[in-house]
Amino acid sequence: MVLDSLGGSLRGALKKIASASRIDKQVVDEAVREIQRALLQADVNVKLVMNLSNRIRDRALSEKPAPGMNPREHVINIVYQELINLVGKSSPVTLEKQTIMLVGLQGSGKTTTAAKLATFFQRKGLRSAVVCADTFRAGAFDQLKALCEKQGVFFYGEKGNPDAPAVARRGLEASRKYDIVIVDTAGRHALEKDLIQEMMDIDAVVAADHKLLVMDAALGQQASEQAKAFNKAVGITGVIITKLDGTAKGGGAMSAVAETNSSVAFIGVGETPNDLERFEADRFISRLLGMGDIKTLIERAQETKVEEEVDVEALMRGKFTLKDMCKQMEAINKMGPLKQIMQMLPLGGMGLDLSDQEYQVTKDRLEKYRVIMSSMTEAELEDPKIITASRIKRISRGSGTPPELVRELLKSHKAMQKALKGMRGMNKMGMKRMMKKFGPMMGGGM
Numbered sequence: 163m164v165l166d167s168l169g170g171s172l173r174g175a176l177k178k179i180a181s182a183s184r185i186d187k188q189v190v191d192e193a194v195r196e197i198q199r200a201l202l203q204a205d206v207n208v209k210l211v212m213n214l215s216n217r218i219r220d221r222a223l224s225e226k227p228a229p230g231m232n233p234r235e236h237v238i239n240i241v242y243q244e245l246i247n248l249v250g251k252s253s254p255v256t257l258e259k260q261t262i263m264l265v266g267l268q269g270s271g272k273t274t275t276a277a278k279l280a281t282f283f284q285r286k287g288l289r290s291a292v293v294c295a296d297t298f299r300a301g302a303f304d305q306l307k308a309l310c311e312k313q314g315v316f317f318y319g320e321k322g323n324p325d326a327p328a329v330a331r332r333g334l335e336a337s338r339k340y341d342i343v344i345v346d347t348a349g350r351h352a353l354e355k356d357l358i359q360e361m362m363d364i365d366a367v368v369a370a371d372h373k374l375l376v377m378d379a380a381l382g383q384q385a386s387e388q389a390k391a392f393n394k395a396v397g398i399t400g401v402i403i404t405k406l407d408g409t410a411k412g413g414g415a416m417s418a419v420a421e422t423n424s425s426v427a428f429i430g431v432g433e434t435p436n437d438l439e440r441f442e443a444d445r446f447i448s449r450l451l452g453m454g455d456i457k458t459l460i461e462r463a464q465e466t467k468v469e470e471e472v473d474v475e476a477l478m479r480g481k482f483t484l485k486d487m488c489k490q491m492e493a494i495n496k497m498g499p500l501k502q503i504m505q506m507l508p509l510g511g512m513g514l515d516l517s518d519q520e521y522q523v524t525k526d527r528l529e530k531y532r533v534i535m536s537s538m539t540e541a542e543l544e545d546p547k548i549i550t551a552s553r554i555k556r557i558s559r560g561s562g563t564p565p566e567l568v569r570e571l572l573k574s575h576k577a578m579q580k581a582l583k584g585m586r587g588m589n590k591m592g593m594k595r596m597m598k599k600f601g602p603m604m605g606g607g608m
């Protein structure tokens with residue numbers, strides 16, 4: 163896996179938090195120290211590491227957990243958020259028709275990346291063309307042509323013609339009917355005058371929607387200097403970090419890019435044409451931290467506590483507040499495979515026979531519900547019956563969601579409440595046994 167050792171050390175720190183009997187200064191300090199060690203080893207800049215450590219420490223000890231979150235999850239969530247901040251914004255490159263110009267120094271993996279990028283867009287259903295405007299390196303033409311042909315990508319180049327802007331112009335004309343045009347430019351050993359001039363001349367012809375700088379992850383924190391220099395010379399719109407699979411310094415390169423206010427657009431994670439991923443900060447950090455594993459761990463640690471945390475008596479009386487529902491939804495979201503959970507649950511109103519796509523919609527919907535609930539008052543969460551039409555309007559405005567969605571949430575709550583009432587026939591032991599099994603979904607914290 164990409165950034166294996168960094169991921170391993172960070173997961174180690176999170177596991178300690180997840181299994182701590184209580185969260186206090188000592189636990190937080192220890193975890194922060196481990197995170198620091200891991201990031202410094204990945205060549206993240208000391209100043210960035212210190213800022214991140216201070217923020218985690220301050221927030222973990224001062225912020226209150228969100229509703230439905232226990233203190234352990236709360237701290238883990240803070241670490242997760244701060245790491246996302248560290249690697250910065252997600253890819254600025256969208257799946258639209260566009261022209262992309264690749265720039266970078268020699269050896270960065272630019273040529274391979276041009277073919278990978280075309281393959282990426284082809285897989286997304288966008289017809290891609292590659293123009294070889296690298297007229298400097300003798301082997302570039304043949305290398306890129308062979309890679310493109312193998313991938314069924316349209317290729318344009320003029321072997322032996324040193325006039326890169328002219329080749330780029332004709333390449334663009336030849337690629338008119340394609341959705342994506344990728345223009346590969348020449349690299350040099352350093353960012354010298356010649357290279358800057360050539361990039362500017364090509365750009366004047368291409369007028370690219372994106373100018374992406376290709377950089378080797380092994381640069382570590384030096385990536386920031388290079389990104390700044392290219393930005394100053396030609397104005398880049400994002401960075402592609404290659405060879406993230408082959409170095410321990412990738413974390414340094416990614417955070418260095420974020421620090422320059424540029425964003426990582428794609429990451430190269432191997433040598434095959436499919437080994438290029440569009441960069442999404444939250445997904446990347448989730449994977450790095452193995453959030454799935456961490457959640458399982460928390461669940462296991464909490465399983466035994468479910469019985470104490472659920473107010474079984476209140477539920478038996480049919481008391482099921484919006485807060486309970488919020489807790490329940492948080493728990494469902496954290497439990498991973500939503501489909502499995504949905505199939506186990508008698509959730510009235512949500513339906514049981516949903517396709518994968520519909521499950522995804524449901525998950526997104528749950529997230530919106532959470533936003534809506536955060537715009538409600540305590541009293542409204544406790545007793546949703548008091549939510550009148552004018553309150554719906556206010557909540558809708560406050561949460562930036564349409565009023566229909568607020569109404570839909572209230573309807574879902576009613577349906578769940580009804581389903582719970584239906585279970586009141588069960589005896590208390592039966593209910594407790596069920597709580598233990600499905601606790602988190604029945605309103606118990608995890």
Ligand SMILES: Nc1nc2c(ncn2[C@@H]2O[C@H](COP(=O)(O)OP(=O)(O)OP(=O)(O)O)[C@@H](O)[C@H]2O)c(=O)[nH]1
Pocket residue numbers: 266267268269270271272273274275296299302347348349404405406407408429430431432433437
């Ligand atoms: N493991 C791994 N290797 C990569 C990755 N991206 C590129 N490479 C390899 O890096 C080497 C150099 O890449 P080239 O594409 O030739 O790039 P370059 O030397 O920058 O070429 P120019 O800049 O066009 O002169 C090749 O052997 C690629 O297979 C990656 O994400 N992972």
